[in-house]
Amino acid sequence: MSRIIEVANLRKQFGRFTAVDDLSFSVTEGVCFGLLGPNGAGKTTTIEMLEGLVKPSRGEIKLFGEPANKKNRQRIGIQFQNTSLQDYLRVGETLRLFASFYAAPASIEDIIELCNLDDILGKDVRMLSGGQRQRLLLALALVNDPDLIFLDEPTTGLDPQARRNFWHLIDAIKQRGKTIVLTTHYMEEAQMLCDDVAIMDTGKFIARGKPEVLLAEHFKGMVIELPKQNLNGRNLTEPYAENGDKVEIYCEQVESSLSRLMQQQVPLTGMQVKQANLEDLFLKLTGHGLRG
Numbered sequence: 001m002s003r004i005i006e007v008a009n010l011r012k013q014f015g016r017f018t019a020v021d022d023l024s025f026s027v028t029e030g031v032c033f034g035l036l037g038p039n040g041a042g043k044t045t046t047i048e049m050l051e052g053l054v055k056p057s058r059g060e061i062k063l064f065g066e067p068a069n070k071k072n073r074q075r076i077g078i079q080f081q082n083t084s085l086q087d088y089l090r091v092g093e094t095l096r097l098f099a100s101f102y103a104a105p106a107s108i109e110d111i112i113e114l115c116n117l118d119d120i121l122g123k124d125v126r127m128l129s130g131g132q133r134q135r136l137l138l139a140l141a142l143v144n145d146p147d148l149i150f151l152d153e154p155t156t157g158l159d160p161q162a163r164r165n166f167w168h169l170i171d172a173i174k175q176r177g178k179t180i181v182l183t184t185h186y187m188e189e190a191q192m193l194c195d196d197v198a199i200m201d202t203g204k205f206i207a208r209g210k211p212e213v214l215l216a217e218h219f220k221g222m223v224i225e226l227p228k229q230n231l232n233g234r235n236l237t238e239p240y241a242e243n244g245d246k247v248e249i250y251c252e253q254v255e256s257s258l259s260r261l262m263q264q265q266v267p268l269t270g271m272q273v274k275q276a277n278l279e280d281l282f283l284k285l286t287g288h289g290l291r292g
């Protein structure tokens with residue numbers, strides 16, 4: 001499989017502040033690559049440099065095997081966090097307007113079907129629900145039949161059902177062999193959709209790889225989650241991290257960890273035992289939770 005994106009020593013400074021700090025990575029064809037991290041980690045700045053919207057302070061970007069340029073950027077589609085749509089236009093008219101910007105647009109009918117827009121084609125874009133608007137923005141990102149698609153926090157603000165519906169759409173796009181770069185701070189979303197992830201914090205990658213491989217590398221067993229107040233000042237013998245009003249205890253064997261907790265007379269009310277996910281990995285690597 002060829003490398004669709006290759007980045008070497010990419011950096012972005014805003015004045016003296018380093019938003020993206022010397023990233024080097026590549027993304028293979030047909031992969032859904034997730035850039036994950038909390039607010040301010042540098043995800044948007046990174047993809048905006050790849051998209052050509054922000055000039056890097058340093059570093060090299062290759063797209064489709066060549067230095068990024070106007071021509072190979074025509075092969076990308078972008079769904080921005082916020083896109084202004086033309087008031088008073090309907091969904092169908094908006095799609096046709098965007099398609100008219102390109103010499104060889106994709107089939108509009110195909111995109112309507114893929115993005116499930118049939119029922120809302122006649123709807124004024126100002127009247128769309130959050131989920132409908134995101135579906136339209138995704139359709140607009142596909143209108144030039146791109147080989148590489150950037151989705152910047154596509155499901156932020158959507159309710160859980162709309163988010164799940166959107167995941168199905170992204171899956172359908174993946175089935176067509178397109179390469180996707182997605183930013184998100186929903187680790188569950190990344191785990192569902194991404195074949196390859198980079199977890200970002202303060203402008204750097206702190207982990208990179210397939211979600212299941214990263215989790216297997218960093219967690220040998222299960223995670224016990226307890227309300228922090230249950231510890232009541234006790235120091236645990238198990239390795240653990242604090243996450244807001246909870247603590248996460250990393251255990252290789254649940255039974256022996258539970259009996260040690262009971263020996264220490266830690267109350268187990270409100271306890272949950274769970275499989276570690278990417279959110280737990282972020283906490284383990286940084287010592288702080290994703291949502292501060």
Ligand SMILES: Nc1ncnc2c1ncn2[C@@H]1O[C@H](COP(=O)(O)OP(=O)(O)OP(=O)(O)O)[C@@H](O)[C@H]1O
Nearest residue numbers: 014017019037038039040041042043044045046185
């Ligand atoms: N034009 C700018 N001028 C100064 N600082 C900026 C500018 N753009 C971004 N930053 C800063 O760079 C850092 C990274 O921002 P960025 O938007 O890339 O993060 P992010 O991970 O995408 O966060 P979010 O999830 O909130 O979108 C932040 O601290 C942000 O305030």
